[in-house]
Amino acid sequence: MATLESKVPPGPLADKWRKHKADIKLVNPANKRKYEIIVVGAGLAGSSAASSLADLGYKVKSFVFHDSPRRAHSIAAQGGINAAKNYQNDGDSVHRLFYDTIKGGDYRSREANVHRLAEVSVNIIDQCVAQGVPFAREYGGLLANRSFGGAQVSRTFYARGQTGQQLLLGAYSALMRTVGQGTVELHTQSEMLDLVVVGGQAKGIIVRDLVTGAIERHAADAVILATGGYGNVFNLSTYARGSNATAIWRAYKRGACLANPCYTQIHPTCIPVSGEYQSKLTLMSESLRNDGRIWVPKKKEDSGKAPGSIPEGERDYYLERMYPAFGNLCPRDIASRAAKRVCDEGRGVGTSGLGVYLDFSDAINRLGENSVRERYGNLFDIYHEITAESAYQQPMRIFPAVHYTMGGLWVDYNLMSNVPGLFVLGEANFSDHGANRLGASALMQGLADGYFVIPYTIGDYLAGQKPGSRPSVDAPEFKAAEENVRSMTSHFLGIKGKQPVSHFHKRLGKIMWELCGMARTKAGLERALREIPALREEFWASVNVPGSAADLNQSLEQAGRVADFIELGELLCRDALTREESCGGHFREEHQHPDGECKRDDEKFGHVAAWEYQGKDQVPLRNTEALNYESVKMSVRNYK
């Protein structure tokens, strides 16, 4: 059984991080260059970690499966990044950001981690501005803000609808600077396919060069995974097609616990599915809910009519009606479920009936079309490209889609997993967002982890490792891990079955969305737990992976990722079945209040579930970490 020691420092909540920084061990500057650190992934968390650690003097190797670190999917985040700057003089503070995030996460995140996140949020904005991130500004030249869901203050910093792009290019520029200086060794188109554990500690990785097919061994004193979330287990999502869970899944199979996999975020405002061929769902930023109003017809019979022909009195602005205090800006899990409910009632719009309107006509009347264009023009353009409809002239049709995963590898306060030497940052870990993430908090967490947490906490581990003690790549553990990768690769190519990889990914996605999506039931999850293992058998018997292992082979890459998604999907459903309560993005129909809101069970489930691999075909072990709230009181989330 894994030891899950949170290592949350003692003392008052607001002093913990400051005190911890003063107490943890340091590595002296002359010794730093003797340590090598592997960073896998180069999104916000990975790029910021790699460059910050290199600037401290460590030797860093950065691995990405993309052809450039700038392609990582952080690039696609649209809306913004939260920070408790209180530039708007509207009553914001570190405590309020902390509290909103804890409440938004439905009291399932670790209190001390979230407080630290809120504390360093202000440093992130300073850091990004210093790097040249062109945030939106007011006419006086100072930084502008907007509002996001789950908050009653304006604390979101943004760069048009491309905030993730600008933040990532900032972190990427720092990474390129350190690569140019020779302090980071960059390996692009290199996919991590195994974690190497030596003497119980993470000491290296096995990667495949995606262009030449070469399998390489890399040793290090510590390994950092910043490889993002696992939302593509649903196949259709707002993730990039390449986003995958292989790095965290292979680490799981080497002993790292996977925490709360059932906490998945369904984003309320995405462009609806249009056909079987669909490969991707596109997000329409939450920022649109600042000015857009969500509605469906009051009467079922009106759902097929043109929106303009439905008079004001016949429209149901259901979020404003149900949640008057937060209105259209209620949190994502709540907005998504409300959309599902009105569509289940037959009031959904569009040809599939799986859609609701997001209407800007009030905003256009109030502000003028030009102001709306200035705020959201690029999003309206994207909408037009995909649907051939103009949101200036008619409401957008939107529907919820998988967008983010709050679950991830278990980490302690130092962001180290239960495998010593393995650190996990950003979306790949589990700690900060509980059961639901608030908008504009993912960018905040990625950069907090990379710029301001790991540079301190990794020293505490490395100070206990003798300089120069990292194992050689000739160690038997490396050989065994490489063999593992090679045999998997040759197995895939040898099956020569009847179906392409995409066939299985689509089928997995359908099972996950239907039985483990916005609403989950015991019977449905049990069915999923029968169907997924059957799908796995079929996959390994009849997948067709053409080509060879010795060059660029996209089918082979995809086969490995889908094989892992199938296994992860099973664990996700198992976690959802075991968690007999509703919280945040995890909604069990058996556990709801009479008004349809989540009914938590703090007594039985006020804990983190961290699953531990027990071997092939064995039921994994469910470890728990109790969530102790010292500062806030767990209460029923109320946005009314």
Next chain:
Amino acid sequence: MSAATTTKNFSVTLRVWRQAGTKQAGRFVEYAAKDLDPNMSFLEMLDVVNDELTLKGDEPIAFAHDCREGICGTCSCTINGKPHGPGKGIATCQLYMRSFREGDLITVEPFRAEAFPVVKDLVTDRSAFDKIQQAGGFITARAGSAPEANAAPVPKPDADLAMDAATCIGCGACVAACKNASAMLFVAAKVSHLGLLPQGQAERDRRVLAMAHTMDELGFGNCTNQYECSAACPKLISHDFIARMNRDYLTASVRSVFKVESASSGGGAG
């Protein structure tokens, strides 16, 4: 792009560049793409063709793609002679089949440029762009060293213009569209983005010189002011930035001749 005029499914013929590796010779191969929904994206159409090829025992067409929402800059097909195909201000992944008609012959090639060697089929190696960024596409600001964000106001027009330049997705369409395979628009966008901001001034001269020299060394051509780059750019980045960069480059070159440097740049007490 024009609005959907048809909702009926249709068929086209693809003429696709196939090349097994950087050193092998390539050639065009024709494939039928049948029963296409006009609401499909171009890349989804390639997905469908690839699944059919796989089932027939052929090797699927390798193509670069990731976010499929026009922001990561990975996708990079030249379609009917145009980088990212017909349509203005879009990446390949934002092209929809409603732009084509029954019976069309669609030629699909990789981005062509000496500095972007073909890796396989439609996939090219654009790591030269990373190398240019490494030479100077940054503001040196170690984590922890930044001053308070609102300490230096930035006039809104400057911030907006910097953002216009910063929207570059690094796809390389500008290079592929240029008859000289010049990377001027790409470099100018980065130089202008950082040079327009007060925090970018300290390294402004060094940045433009280093990035321009690296661009030349990597085999990109010169700019002859045809502005095909801006026309092909999925973010419609203006060629005015090239003029801005040329001014910066000239100023920096002159200043570097007359620059007086401190004799003691390092060292310390104690």
